[in-house]
Amino acid sequence: MGFPAGLLSAAWICFVVAILLCFFVAVFFVRRYQKKAYSERPVTVIAVLSMFIVLLTMALVPVDVYIVSSMKDDSGNYKEWASSTEQREEITNAVLYGYYALYGLITLFAFILLPFAYFYYEEGGDEESTPREKACTGVKYTLGFVFVCAVLLLVGGLVPFSNGTSDTNSTDFEKKIVNLAQDLKSTGLENSLSFVISVLTMFGTLYAVLYTSYGLASVPIGMIRGFSSAKSESVQVRKRHTAASERSRAARARNQVRPSGSSYKERRQMRQIEEEEKLLGDRLQKLEGVVSSKWQCCLQAMKPFMTIFGILFLLFSTFLVVTLFINSLDRILHSVGYKLGFALEKPRITNPVDQAFIVFSEVFPFDYIVFALIVLYLVVCTIGGMRRVDIWCCWIKMYKVRPGRTEPQGVLMVAFLMMFCVLYLNTMVMSLAPQYVMFGSQKYNYTCTMTNTTQNGTNATAFAAPGYAYDQVALPVLDDGNSTGNGSSDGNATMHYYCSGTCDFSLSEDVDEGACMQTRITLLLNRFIYKIWFFGDVYYGGNWLVVLMFFVGLLHACIKQRRSALDDYRDVDSDSSDDDILA
Incomplete structure (x- = not known):
């Protein structure tokens, strides 16, 4: 007996809606931030598809939870259509194959399509380059990424990691984790793909600490503080422009009266003053255009509402971070240790998000809606963090992320980093709602x-x-x-x-085997965390760093200068280095 038609329809309808929502979010962010004057269709398509695919991995989680939860009735008995192990595996394997397909596409984009597109358009900065030369350059650098991917696949498929056996000194809980990890039989190819995704998620942890945690603090604070007034900013810029003009005239007058001419140092200072005068003049002209625009009037009208929503979002961000702190504290106090990724037998400290989701899951699709809103909020905060921090390589600023003013390579880099960050968010939701993600309402x-x-x-x-x-x-x-x-x-x-x-991990040996069924996302993540405990420790340490960086970002966002009125004005085109020169 297969999956009931009514339940299948409900799951598919919600997933189709989630697919459309993910596609809309991906298109919206790419089109909003890319520079219109240099918009390239291949860049747009690759960036949209990469964000769309990685968001689908998050959208599949509530469907996964819904399927395992719907297999049982309120008394804990398996329903007729899920009474046998074979029937349950046949249904859940469809979700498992969906995860594998999405992770395979993520690997394709991360190691082939995104690198090729980036270096193709990076070579495009030379106007004399032909499309063939650009393609050759893109292929040359992409081969390096393909080599790295091949090495990771070989390591994941061939190197014998932990064999999944437990010694006689292991506790019942440790043996239970080993058995659950072995519940999902895997081939060498599946191990290879899991290893690649685990490595990408590890890098995503670092980027999430930088961008997501800072965005959780800076996005609400930015809404509360708002932008500086265009009118008052134009008055200040006019004063600076007048002072720069006076210094420029004085320097030219000194050079004219000197018979020997000016020195090299004086000529360099003269060029700096003239450049500052020109940039201030351009900035003043743009500010005067913003002051008289209708967009500025709309911003002023929406300011009270932005403040209210900013306060609500700040409370929500704090709530998520505190929940993450509660789970991390519970794991360090009551877990089985670092060799099992700080796995927790049973929550000892009440987790409000987890408890709420378990209740919501009984009224499908209410949990799906709440889950989608949380994921959307985390994605918005991550992109908001990129916008405020910008994209750096070590100490070199590579690209500025601004609405309507991001270079094509910058758009591709944003999509690239978002793939890493969202992969980490998959593990982060397991910390925010561990019981819900693992077992649902079973x-x-x-x-x-x-x-x-x-x-x-x-x-x-x-x-x-x-x-x-x-x-x-x-x-x-x-x-x-x-x-x-x-x-x-x-x-x-x-x-x-x-x-x-x-259902939780604290079941005793007296309970029949298979009494609780884990979601496929839990088995996928936990299987490799057990085989290579280092990954689990990195993800767990990332949770602590997110909590720490949130409060550091909160302090920084409160004391830093308010953003310029030009920062979010899409019709203003400025050089990426203007703000640094005029700062």
């Missing part, structure tokens, strides 16, 4: 016992369930048709009941 059945002991005329009842501590409490004798009891001459009686609990 429940499981177990046998619980109740022992009635007659003590001084009072029935003292002890309740025991596998894997849980219990206390003796005074309760009346229960009579349940589904229970079985054992009596004794001293007045003791033991009854067995069928109870249900929420």
Whole structure:
């Protein structure tokens, strides 16, 4: 018996809507930031597709959760269409193949298409270059990326990492993680692809610490503080332009009265003054155009609303970061250690996001909507962080990210970095909502016992369930048709009941194997984290760095100077180095 048509339709409808939303988001951001005067169709297509594909990996997570959650009823029993292991694997394998297809496309874009397009248009800076010469240059540099990809694939497929066996000193939880990691049988090709994606995610952790964490703080603060007034900024620039003009006239007058002419140092200072005068004049002209524009009037009208939304977004960012801190603290206090990626048996500290998602998942697609909004917010903050930090290579600023003014190579670099960052966000959501991402709202059945002991005329009842501590409490004798009891001459009686609990990693060995089914995204990530614990530790350390950099970014965003009125004005075209010269 296959997946019910009604449930399948609900999952597919939501996923199709998510596909359209991901495509819209990718097109919107690429078209918004690329420079219109130098817009190249191949650049647009490759950048849009790369962002679209990596966003789909996030959109597939709620569908994955929905499928495993819908396999069980409220009492924890598997439904008829998912009663056998073969039926469940047949359904979940469709999701698994979807992840593999998307990760394969990400590898294609990261190592072939994006590098080729970048170096093709980097060579295009030379107007004398022919398309053939540009293509040769692109292929030459792309071969280096292909070589790196081939090495990673060979390492992932051939090198024998941890074999997935546990020693006799391992705890029950450690053995359980090993068994769950072995639950997904993998081939050499799957191991190779997992290794490549794990390496890309590791680099994504570094970029997310730089861009996502700073964006979570700077985007709301920027909305609260707003831009500087175009009118007051134009007054300041006019004063600076007048002063620069006076210095320029004075320098020219000195050079005219000197019979020996000016020295090399004086000529260099003269060129700097003239360049500053020219740039200030251009900036003043642009500011005067902004002051009289309708866009400026709209910004002034929207300022109160931007402030309100900025405060709400700041509270939401803080809420996400605090949740990430709670999970990280819980893992460092109660996890099994670094060799298993700080895996947590069961949350000991309440995780508000996780608990909310478990409740939301019972009303599909409400959890899908909330999940999509959180992912969209994280993507917006990541791009906002790129916009404020810009793209650097070591200490060299490569590109400025500005609406309508980003160079084609800069657009490709933004798409390239976004692929890395979103891959890390896949692991980050497992920290924000671990139970939801792993098991959804699944429940499981177990046998619980109740022992009635007659003590001084009072029935003292002890309740025991596998894997849980219990206390003796005074309760009346229960009579349940589904229970079985054992009596004794001293007045003791033991009854067995069928109870249900929420799925997590703390299940005892008394619970039947397969009582809870993990999502495919969890198995994909955890399998390689177990095989190479270094990856799990990097992702976990990245969570701490995101928390730390959020508060550092919050302080920096509060004390830095407000952004110029020209910063978000799309019709203003300026050289990327103007702000640095005039700063």
